[in-house]
Amino acid sequence: MEIRRVTQVEAVNAAGHLFDTVPGQEATERFLTDECHHLLIAYVDDVPAGMVTGVEMTHPDKGTEMFLYELGVDESFRGRGVGRALVSALADLSRERGCYGVWTITDKDNAAALATYRRAGGVPEAGQVVLTWTFDQP
Incomplete structure (x- = not known):
């Protein structure tokens, strides 16, 4: 397996x-041109097997942390450590970029994601609640 940062x-x-x-052209270009957005793709025999995206977030009194935005592994490659390797690679990139940590959100019933994140060193934070605002698309 080879993990590449995609630009x-x-x-x-x-x-x-x-x-x-399907990734949209405009959104893809915008994502890739922002130096605080990161896309890593895992390749097995030059076939895209999985991806992870991360977004650096900086706050005046906290510094910069990495938000693990999305992790996806092709069904035929699941259970082979691709997801864990991608999460670990994003954590390594986060350290290189001077981030003080990585965080993500997943459904409490998503056993596969929880197992992957825990194997990669993630620890659940107790007492957290996620709130969302959804807007109509133009």
Whole structure:
């Protein structure tokens, strides 16, 4: 397995099956041109097997941390450590970029995600609540 940091739209399009929906051209370009956005893709025999995205977030009194935005592993590659390797690679990149930590959110019933994050060193934080605001799309 080889994990590469992706910066080209073509590489995202070639790995489009790893995302929830087909990546949009404008959103992909915007994501890739922001130096605080990161996309890592795991390749097995040059086939995109999984991806993880991270976004650096900086706050005046806390410094910079990495938000693990999304993790996706192709069904045929699940159970082989691809997800754990991607999460670990994002954590390594976070350290290199001077982040003080990494955080993410997942459903409490998502056993596969929870196991992956725990194997990669993640620890659940007790007492957290996620609130969302949803807006109509133009």
